[in-house]
Amino acid sequence: MIASRLKKITSLWVVIVLLLFVISIILGILMRLNQGDVIQLSPVTFYTDMTVHGLTMISIWYVAGMAAVNFIMERYVTTSKPANIIALVFTLIGVLMLWASTFIGKFHAGWTFLYPLPFKEMLKAWATPLFLFSIAVLGVGWLIWCVSLIAGMLKKYSLAQVFAWQYFRKGPKTETPPFILISMITLVGIVTCLLAAVILLVLLFAEYFSKGAFVNDALLIKNLTYFFGHTIANEMLYLGLAVIYELFAEISGKPKWKTTWYVALAWNCTLFFILTAFFHHLYMDFVQPEGLQILGQLASYLASLPAAGVTVFSIVVAIYRTKINWTLANLLFFIGVMGWVVGGLGAVIDATISNNFVLHNTLWVPAHFHTYNAMGNVLFSLGFFYWFSFQFSNKMDDNKLSALKLFFLVFGGIGFLAAFYIGGADSIPRRYSNYPDEFPLAKTLAIIGGSFATIYLIGILLFFVNISKRCVKILFSRSS
Amino acid sequence: MCKNLILPFILIAFCKFTVYCQPTSGWQEEVNIYKQIYNAPITLINGEQTSIDKLAEKKPVIIALVYTRCTGICSPLLLQLKESLQLNKNNNNYTVLVVSFDSRDLIPDMRQMAHLFNLNNNSHWNFAITDSINRLISSIGFKPVWNNTIKQFDHDALLVGVNSQGYISKKLVGLRNEKELELMIGSINNVYTPTYRLPGQNTLFSCFNYNPITGKNKPGMGLLLIALPAILSILLLVVINKFVHRKEEV
Numbered sequence: 001m002i003a004s005r006l007k008k009i010t011s012l013w014v015v016i017v018l019l020l021f022v023i024s025i026i027l028g029i030l031m032r033l034n035q036g037d038v039i040q041l042s043p044v045t046f047y048t049d050m051t052v053h054g055l056t057m058i059s060i061w062y063v064a065g066m067a068a069v070n071f072i073m074e075r076y077v078t079t080s081k082p083a084n085i086i087a088l089v090f091t092l093i094g095v096l097m098l099w100a101s102t103f104i105g106k107f108h109a110g111w112t113f114l115y116p117l118p119f120k121e122m123l124k125a126w127a128t129p130l131f132l133f134s135i136a137v138l139g140v141g142w143l144i145w146c147v148s149l150i151a152g153m154l155k156k157y158s159l160a161q162v163f164a165w166q167y168f169r170k171g172p173k174t175e176t177p178p179f180i181l182i183s184m185i186t187l188v189g190i191v192t193c194l195l196a197a198v199i200l201l202v203l204l205f206a207e208y209f210s211k212g213a214f215v216n217d218a219l220l221i222k223n224l225t226y227f228f229g230h231t232i233a234n235e236m237l238y239l240g241l242a243v244i245y246e247l248f249a250e251i252s253g254k255p256k257w258k259t260t261w262y263v264a265l266a267w268n269c270t271l272f273f274i275l276t277a278f279f280h281h282l283y284m285d286f287v288q289p290e291g292l293q294i295l296g297q298l299a300s301y302l303a304s305l306p307a308a309g310v311t312v313f314s315i316v317v318a319i320y321r322t323k324i325n326w327t328l329a330n331l332l333f334f335i336g337v338m339g340w341v342v343g344g345l346g347a348v349i350d351a352t353i354s355n356n357f358v359l360h361n362t363l364w365v366p367a368h369f370h371t372y373n374a375m376g377n378v379l380f381s382l383g384f385f386y387w388f389s390f391q392f393s394n395k396m397d398d399n400k401l402s403a404l405k406l407f408f409l410v411f412g413g414i415g416f417l418a419a420f421y422i423g424g425a426d427s428i429p430r431r432y433s434n435y436p437d438e439f440p441l442a443k444t445l446a447i448i449g450g451s452f453a454t455i456y457l458i459g460i461l462l463f464f465v466n467i468s469k470r471c472v473k474i475l476f477s478r479s480s
Numbered sequence: 481m482c483k484n485l486i487l488p489f490i491l492i493a494f495c496k497f498t499v500y501c502q503p504t505s506g507w508q509e510e511v512n513i514y515k516q517i518y519n520a521p522i523t524l525i526n527g528e529q530t531s532i533d534k535l536a537e538k539k540p541v542i543i544a545l546v547y548t549r550c551t552g553i554c555s556p557l558l559l560q561l562k563e564s565l566q567l568n569k570n571n572n573n574y575t576v577l578v579v580s581f582d583s584r585d586l587i588p589d590m591r592q593m594a595h596l597f598n599l600n601n602n603s604h605w606n607f608a609i610t611d612s613i614n615r616l617i618s619s620i621g622f623k624p625v626w627n628n629t630i631k632q633f634d635h636d637a638l639l640v641g642v643n644s645q646g647y648i649s650k651k652l653v654g655l656r657n658e659k660e661l662e663l664m665i666g667s668i669n670n671v672y673t674p675t676y677r678l679p680g681q682n683t684l685f686s687c688f689n690y691n692p693i694t695g696k697n698k699p700g701m702g703l704l705l706i707a708l709p710a711i712l713s714i715l716l717l718v719v720i721n722k723f724v725h726r727k728e729e730v
């Protein structure tokens with residue numbers, strides 16, 4: 001029996017995430033419209049919006065994954081409600097601080113706040129420390145949450161079991177549910193990248209408060225920034241996958257997925273390789289040692305391919321020539337996995353050193369990461385939200401409306417992404433507030449992208465209304 | 481127990497900080513790099529009227545900014561430059577232009593300075609004055625400050641490398657060795673140098689430490705810091721595991 005408190009906290013997470021998502025999409029559409037010259041934003045406003053959009057999106061889809069994992073984990077182990085609440089409060093405070101530093105203080109160094117931009121790109125002097133503190137607040141809340149979930153799992157499973165190492169021997173005597181394995185692998189990765197963020201923030205604060213007496217090494221800071229940023233952006237996808245491993249078969253009326261030696265191997269490889277894949281962000285940094293560049297390319301392949309392979313295999317086996325109870329939730333999971341795979345391929349193309357010479361910092365980059373986020377991870381979490389909101393209600397959803405919602409999401413999403421991909425293939429640079437005349441296609445593509453994104457937004461609004469209504473009911477219900 | 485470990489660690493870290501943290505203001509070699517230098521009209525000590533661009537067109541130029549009444553760094557700067565250039569046998573495609581940034585200096589003052597350093601007949605060296613000194617130094621980012629008490633300028637020892645197209649390609653602040661001068665001569669001849677360390681920066685957590693004598697980079701503390709999060713999270717995992725099981729036993 002899921003504790004009533006956990007139900008309520010999860011409902012709150014769902015409503016907050018969807019609300020912030022709508023706001024962040026609007027910022028995204030404004031950026032596209034500005035790039036298309038339909039509206040005129042000052043460059044500072046554009047980059048402020050870009051910073052808020054990027055960091056809010058990463059934050060909300062990370063916490064969405066965590067909230068889902070936490071909710072489902074209660075089936076296996078007891079989870080800490082205070083840790084969940086602390087994370088919620090810290091996330092809200094962190095986001096408010098972030099918005100104050102950006103919207104009021106005009107901090108606009110992008111969500112990766114690449115050194116030395118944090119010390120240069122703001123209009124108010126307090127904006128930089130406030131921005132850094134906002135990351136610290138988010139990080140502390142999330143670290144506490146992760147550690148509490150890891151502790152919960154380790155109470156029940158031994159270290160070897162939680163990583164499913166018994167499957168590497170013949171005849172394993174104990175079982176590790178795939179959900180537990182993937183959650184553990186992912187949470188350890190998240191803790192690692194949050195620790196990288198701690199070191200990063202300490203170094204940035206040291207420079208800030210020493211008033212220039214202490215100067216950082218740009219290469220070190222860039223490595224740490226992507227250790228944190230790239231890793232968390234990828235790990236949050238795996239949180240969604242953990243949920244799919246648990247729920248896809250269940251919702252589809254199929255037997256539960258089991259851990260096998262190859263699932264265990266694939267996910268254990270993922271743990272190591274995802275922590276080293278970020279080196280592919282430094283291909284253009286000639287001072288980075290060559291060995292790390294090669295490791296970056298290998299890790300990019302090895303972090304994504306095994307996990308994607310076993311997941312797609314498991315889904316294909318589950319649906320191939322069998323009758324499935326298709327609901328909106330497992331449809332969202334299914335389409336989400338396709339989006340993840342397509343985006344992953346786009347990422348692997350970009351992570352290949354020879355291709356990166358051409359694609360580096362072009363629109364190809366937002367193309368692939370928006371694919372596995374907007375059409376991947378978002379759908380994983382929406383699937384969970386949808387399933388969750390129906391768990392505690394007797395009403396069924398209207399099928400016609402479901403089809404319409406899905407249509408808006410998929411049609412709008414594909415058009416929005418296509419504009420990015422075509423722009424990337426045409427070498428149009430990313431992060432330009434206004435495109436110069438040298439890129440004749442850029443403005444048209446931006447308008448097309450913005451229009452399709454508006455269709456995607458309509459789909460999200462329909463989901464938002466539908467899911468939030470039920471979540472608000474759960475929130476204010478008296479039942480246990 | 482934790483307190484016993486943490487406090488000394490913080491103290492040691494801060495002691496190290498104070499040693500390493502030399503103020504960097506005025507040590508900014510990167511300022512105005514790849515910008516066009518102001519094409520100031522100059523008068524050489526032989527009376528020839530020319531300009532910086534015209535000189536640079538013939539051969540890339542190393543500009544030394546000094547003044548004749550300087551009782552501080554100007555003489556050591558020129559002396560060291562002269563000695564280091566004598567050691568450089570690799571590339572002779574440059575000239576040195578010594579320009580006074582003190583408007584009181586006249587041609588005879590500069591002539592005497594050249595004479596003092598025994599450089600008046602050296603084809604690699606030119607001494608000059610300009611009536612556009614403010615525009616010249618602001619295009620370089622050089623900011624001498626007049627100190628009325630000691631009647632001297634407070635200023636950096638600065639060498640500015642200008643290539644044949646009139647672009648500032650490298651600056652050297654302070655008295656620097658011949659290896660670094662070689663890098664400067666390379667840079668004004670448009671030879672690409674992938675990396676070199678900027679002076680005055682805290683080297684505590686660098687990924688690599690550049691050795692100007694060997695010209696090689698050695699791995700530094702920074703690389704360790706990149707691995708640190710992974711090491712810490714393994715430790716954390718072990719600690720959490722121990723902690724939850726110890727609690728169970730209790």
Ligand code: HEM
Nearest residue numbers: 025028029031032054057061110111373374430431432453
């Ligand atoms: C329909 C929804 C969305 C729209 C319209 C949108 C739009 C945009 C635009 C126009 C940019 C700037 C592109 C450029 O570099 O020129 C951007 C950047 C970004 N977006 Fe989105 N986006 C959407 C969804 C998402 C989602 C779901 C996520 C993540 C989970 C996300 C994360 C980011 C990030 C991290 C950046 C980079 C920001 C930076 O460079 O600092 N976006 N988005």
